[in-house]
Structures are given as structure tokens and as C-alpha cells.
Amino acid sequence: MCGIVGYCGKKDAGNILLEGLKKLEYRGYDSAGISIIGESSIKTIKSVGKLNNLEENFALSSISGNIGIGHTRWATHGEANLQNAHPHLNSKMTISLVHNGIIENYLDLKKELIAEGYEFKSNTDTEVIVQLIDFYFKGNILNATLNAVKRLKGSYALGIISMDNPGELIAVKNNSPLLLGICDDGFMMSSEISSIVEHTNKIIYMDDLEIAQLNLNGKYKIFNYNLDEIEKEIKIMDLNTNSISKNGFDHYMLKEIFEQPHAVKNLLNKRTIDKRINLSDNFFSKEEIEKFSQIYIIACGTAFHAGEVAKFAIQKLTGKQVLCEIASEFNYNQKFVDEDALVIFISQSGETADTLMSIDEVKKIGAKTMAVVNVENSTMTREVDKVMYCYCGPEISVASTKAYTTQLANLYIVALDMALKLGKITQEELETYVDELYTIPEKMEASLKDLNVYKEIADEIKHEKSIYYTGRGMDFTSAKEGSLKLKETSYIHTEAFASGELKHGSMALMEEGTKVLTVLTQEHTLNKTASNLEELTSRGAYIYAITTYDNEVVSKNSKKIIRIADTMDIFAPMLSVVPSQLIAYYTSLAKGNDVDKPRNLAKAVTVE
Numbered sequence: 001m002c003g004i005v006g007y008c009g010k011k012d013a014g015n016i017l018l019e020g021l022k023k024l025e026y027r028g029y030d031s032a033g034i035s036i037i038g039e040s041s042i043k044t045i046k047s048v049g050k051l052n053n054l055e056e057n058f059a060l061s062s063i064s065g066n067i068g069i070g071h072t073r074w075a076t077h078g079e080a081n082l083q084n085a086h087p088h089l090n091s092k093m094t095i096s097l098v099h100n101g102i103i104e105n106y107l108d109l110k111k112e113l114i115a116e117g118y119e120f121k122s123n124t125d126t127e128v129i130v131q132l133i134d135f136y137f138k139g140n141i142l143n144a145t146l147n148a149v150k151r152l153k154g155s156y157a158l159g160i161i162s163m164d165n166p167g168e169l170i171a172v173k174n175n176s177p178l179l180l181g182i183c184d185d186g187f188m189m190s191s192e193i194s195s196i197v198e199h200t201n202k203i204i205y206m207d208d209l210e211i212a213q214l215n216l217n218g219k220y221k222i223f224n225y226n227l228d229e230i231e232k233e234i235k236i237m238d239l240n241t242n243s244i245s246k247n248g249f250d251h252y253m254l255k256e257i258f259e260q261p262h263a264v265k266n267l268l269n270k271r272t273i274d275k276r277i278n279l280s281d282n283f284f285s286k287e288e289i290e291k292f293s294q295i296y297i298i299a300c301g302t303a304f305h306a307g308e309v310a311k312f313a314i315q316k317l318t319g320k321q322v323l324c325e326i327a328s329e330f331n332y333n334q335k336f337v338d339e340d341a342l343v344i345f346i347s348q349s350g351e352t353a354d355t356l357m358s359i360d361e362v363k364k365i366g367a368k369t370m371a372v373v374n375v376e377n378s379t380m381t382r383e384v385d386k387v388m389y390c391y392c393g394p395e396i397s398v399a400s401t402k403a404y405t406t407q408l409a410n411l412y413i414v415a416l417d418m419a420l421k422l423g424k425i426t427q428e429e430l431e432t433y434v435d436e437l438y439t440i441p442e443k444m445e446a447s448l449k450d451l452n453v454y455k456e457i458a459d460e461i462k463h464e465k466s467i468y469y470t471g472r473g474m475d476f477t478s479a480k481e482g483s484l485k486l487k488e489t490s491y492i493h494t495e496a497f498a499s500g501e502l503k504h505g506s507m508a509l510m511e512e513g514t515k516v517l518t519v520l521t522q523e524h525t526l527n528k529t530a531s532n533l534e535e536l537t538s539r540g541a542y543i544y545a546i547t548t549y550d551n552e553v554v555s556k557n558s559k560k561i562i563r564i565a566d567t568m569d570i571f572a573p574m575l576s577v578v579p580s581q582l583i584a585y586y587t588s589l590a591k592g593n594d595v596d597k598p599r600n601l602a603k604a605v606t607v608e
Contacts, residue, residue: 009186013068020195029072030080036068101155261441310411339366350378443565458586482580512540521572
């Protein structure tokens with residue numbers, strides 16, 4: 001969601017800000033803007049829609065300066081228009097501010113400021129912050145900002161510039177991602193590293209309740225809210241621009257689908273040595289695992305589906321019960337977690353607000369925590385006891401693909417490690433599982449060779465109003481992930497049903513020509529699911545089957561069959577999801593949608 005970038009240095013800020021915002025586009029946005037300190041005033045340009053609108057407006061302007069802030073907005077308070085677009089300025093037009101997050105008490109603060117004579121131009125919570133800073137301003141922008149943020153409740157990452165302190169850029173963080181870049185020619189701030197990496201590999205990760213003062217004189221200071229100066233570690237990152245390029249693919253989503261075999265193999269190479277699992281301190285000891293009274297998995301969206309697959313794997317291999325909860329539901333429901341529980345959190349970005357809130361809730365109880373995360377040094381990684389990185393590289397497309405399959409690979413390794421330590425499987429059995437995992441990348445590649453079947457299906461379903469997915473057990477979870485992919489990229493209403501539940505209501509939706517995609521990879525449920533297909537086709541449904549089996553009933557009742565490579569049932573979700581990803585991609589393409597940046601969606605959901 002909302003992306004922030006700021007620059008303070010010797011170069012002209014305008015193009016640096018625009019290029020930085022381009023790197024944040026994939027997070028999702030509906031308007032954009034920049035503010036730059038000019039010779040006599042703060043110059044601000046905003047636009048609604050795509051970033052090229054802002055670029056065109058900037059090209060027509062004569063704005064220049066060495067300090068500026070930029071923003072891509074994903075609307076939460078107020079519609080997407082110029083009045084609500086960031087940056088927001090105070091009434092005197094002397095302070096400009098960008099904000100990522102949500103201020104929960106903004107209405108109370110707004111009433112106070114209106115009583116003091118302040119007038120508001122937007123419907124946003126953000127304008128309240130800049131007007132509050134103005135209220136406290138007595139000549140020092142750092143002190144005014146500090147006094148203002150102490151009044152805020154909620155989440156915020158802020159970038160602030162002031163005409164009265166023209167040599168400073170202020171950055172503030174609380175419950176929303178923000179980092180600093182130490183460049184040869186000055187400083188940058190951003191919501192994430194992708195907009196900084198072209199300029200420096202020296203990164204400072206800000207923590208909550210910290211405020212940074214970046215100066216044109218080449219000096220910087222970071223304080224806590226008591227104005228105690230803090231020494232922060234400068235991390236040297238090895239991320240390069242090649243890792244965030246399309247490498248010849250038309251879209252990031254397709255590139256990331258094709259990167260999955262390499263990403264999974266890379267992860268397995270890091271997690272195993274000579275067919276033995278090598279987690280070192282990334283996971284828990286035998287004694288700790290034996291003490292776990294229960295295991296919870298908490299996540300959102302695609303990461304939640306990875307957790308549901310892991311639930312089957314962990315239960316099958318260890319015999320321990322696993323409970324999966326959607327983070328936004330967990331936070332407001334009765335919690336049965338106790339201090340002897342293990343709670344596993346899953347997130348691509350490591351900044352998912354609902355999941356971070358769940359971590360806070362669990363830590364209060366005293367349970368052990370572990371995170372499966374792709375983005376290194378993200379907030380989540382600093383909040384849990386153990387971290388398992390996905391190592392799949394930056395995932396740019398909003399629709400998650402390679403993060404999902406590497407999350408699965410990580411969670412399979414966790415399940416196997418637990419089973420071995422608990423004595424539920426032998427070393428020989430472990431080696432059999434590991435050997436099979438190493439065949440998965442090559443088997444994924446087999447699904448990427450002939451793309452025509454996915455294009456044909458996309459062409460056949462692109463005009464549908466509703467499409468359904470079905471499956472049983474792990475296949476039902478794979479169906480849910482396939483349904484989500486198609487929904488978020490094509491804007492077609494999709495829904496996944498457990499195959500056995502069709503006759504308990506959902507069958508009423510079936511009529512002549514209804515399109516249904518089904519997943520059949522589990523031997524113990526194959527015949528039952530195949531029977532359900534007969535029920536569907538008898539009502540006129542068109543079936544597209546993704547399966548590992550050559551089954552007569554499935555063949556007879558399917559309009560098209562996508563045959564994927566055979567593997568152990570437990571690992572089949574890593575293979576069955578690839579065709580679903582490709583169907584979603586090509587359907588989005590056929591409909592002329594913005595594949596990498598679906599409407600109304602954000603890559604990193606940093607607000608509740």
C-alpha cells in the first residue's frame with residue numbers, strides 16, 4: 001500500500017523521487033505526488049491515476065531543488081482525487097508531509113484543530129498530521145514533528161519538509177515500514193529498499209517510535225521520542241537492480257512464475273545438506289518441540305493458503321494438531337493460545353499489518369513464535385523468535401506466486417524437521433522425502449513448457465461472470481489459491497468449494513456452461529472427487545481438471561485436462577498451483593487488465 005520516497009542531497013530531487021516512486025508502483029496506488037523545496041516556496045505536483053500522469057505534469061513544470069518527498073497513495077480516507085492525494089501541506093503552505101498508515105484518532109484531533117481556526121481541504125487523516133505539526137511549530141521542524149506524533153494513535157511512516165527549515169528532511173516511523181539510505185551525495189528514505197538500491201547499498205532500518213533528521217550538510221541523526229540520540233547499524237545490502245527487472249518478460253507475474261523452479265531449488269540447497277535438514281538456529285530443538293501444546297499458523301491471503309497446506313503436512317508427519325487462523329480474524333476472536341504453544345506467521349513482505357498485530361497479541365501470552373518471510377530485515381523478522389527466509393528474491397507482481405511456493409517449501413522442511421526430531425519418521429524416510437522435494441523444480445518446469453493450454457482456457461473463460469474451483473483436502477486449499485489468483489488478476493468472481501460440499505447448497509449455482517476448475521492430486525480422495533465431477537457435468541458444467549492421474553471418470557467429464565507431473569501427494573500443491581497461476585495470468589492478459597497491478601489491491605498491506 002502507499003509508498004513513500006524522500007531525498008536530501010547534492011543532486012536535483014525531482015527525477016530521483018519520480019524514479020523511486022516507479023519502484024513502488026507495484027504496491028498499489030490510485031494517485032501520486034511530490035513536493036520539493038524551491039528557492040522561495042515548496043513546490044507540489046499531484047496527479048490521479050497512473051504515475052505517468054505525474055511525470056507529464058512534472059515535465060511541464062520548472063521545479064528543482066535538493067530536498068523533496070514523494071508518495072503513491074492507496075485510498076483509505078476519502079476518494080482518489082487531487083484534494084486527497086499526497087503530499088499534504090499546512091494552510092500556510094510552508095510544511096509538506098507524506099504518510100503511510102492510518103491515524104485512528106484523527107477525527108478527535110481534527111475537531112481540536114478546527115476549534116483553533118484550522119481549515120481542511122481533504123478528507124484524509126494525513127492532513128490532520130501536517131496541520132498538527134503546524135500547530136506545534138515554533139521555528140524547529142524536528143521539535144514540532146515530535147510534539148505532533150506523540151499525539152497520534154495508529155500507524156504511520158512520515159516524510160516531512162519545511163520551508164522554514166529548508167536544509168532538513170524529517171522521517172518518522174511507527175508500525176509502518178520505513179528505511180534510510182546513506183548515499184555518497186546525501187540521503188534517501190523509503191517504504192522499501194527497491195526505490196533506494198540504485199543509489200546506495202547502505203541501509204538503516206528504522207524501528208518504531210524513532211525520528212530521523214537528515215541534513216543537506218551530509219549529517220544525520222536518529223532519535224527516540226525522548227530526543228535521545230540513537231546509534232543505528234548501517235547494513236550493507238547485496239540486492240541489485242537486475243533482481244527487480246523483468247529480464248525480457250512482458251510482466252513481473254509471468255517472470256516470477258517462471259522463476260519458481262530456481263527459487264525452490266535455491267531454498268532447498270540452503271535448507272538441506274547431504275539429504276539432511278540444516279536449519280541450525282532457525283528452528284526449535286527436539287525438547288522445545290516436545291513441549292509445544294499446540295501449533296497455530298496465522299497469515300493472510302495467499303500466505304494463509306500456504307499455512308493451510310502446511311497444516312496438512314505437519315499433522316500428517318508429526319501427529320500434532322495444527323490450527324490455521326486468518327490474522328484479521330484471530331486478532332478479534334477468543335484466543336486459546338497459551339505460553340506453551342508454537343505460533344507460525346507467514347508473510348511475503350514481513351510488513352502485513354494484521355499479521356504484525358497478531359504477533360503482538362501472541363507475544364503478550366508468551367508463546368514461541370516463528371515467521372516465514374521473504375523480505376529480509378522486515379518488521380516481522382525482528383519481532384519473532386525464529387525466522388525462515390524464502391530467499392526467492394523481490395516479488396514485484398501484486399499476485400504472489402514464487403513467494404507462495406517457497407513458503408510451501410520452507411513449511412515442508414519445518415514439518416519434516418519436527419517429524420524427525422519427534423521420532424515420527426526415520427532418517428531413511430526423511431531422505432526419501434528430501435529426494436522427492438528435489439524433483440519438484442524440474443517437475444514445475446514441465447508445466448511451463450507448453451503454454452497453449454492455459455491461453456486456450458483463458459480465452460474460453462475471459463467473459464464469464466462467475467467461475468468456480470473445487471477440490472478435497474489439500475486439493476481444496478490449492479483450489480482456494482487458484483480461485484484467489486484468478487479473482488485478483490481477472491476481476492472475475494471466483495469461489496472455491498470443497499467438492500463434497502457441492503450438494504449442500506453450492507450445486508444450485510450450476511447451470512449449462514458454468515465453468516469449473518478442479519484439482520485432483522490426492523490418491524485417497526481421487527475417486528470421490530471424480531464422482532463429484534459427474535454431478536457437475538450432469539448439471540451442464542464445463543470442467544477443467546488439473547490432475548496427476550489418468551482417470552477414466554475425470555477424462556470423461558472434463559472439457560480440458562492439464563496433466564501435471566506425479567509426486568508424493570503431500571507435495572502436490574507445489575505443482576498443481578502452477579497451472580492455476582498461468583490460467584490467472586493469461587486470463588488477465590486476455591481481458592486487457594494491468595496484470596502486475598490489479599485494481600484496488602496492494603502488494604504490502606500495511607494497514608488493518
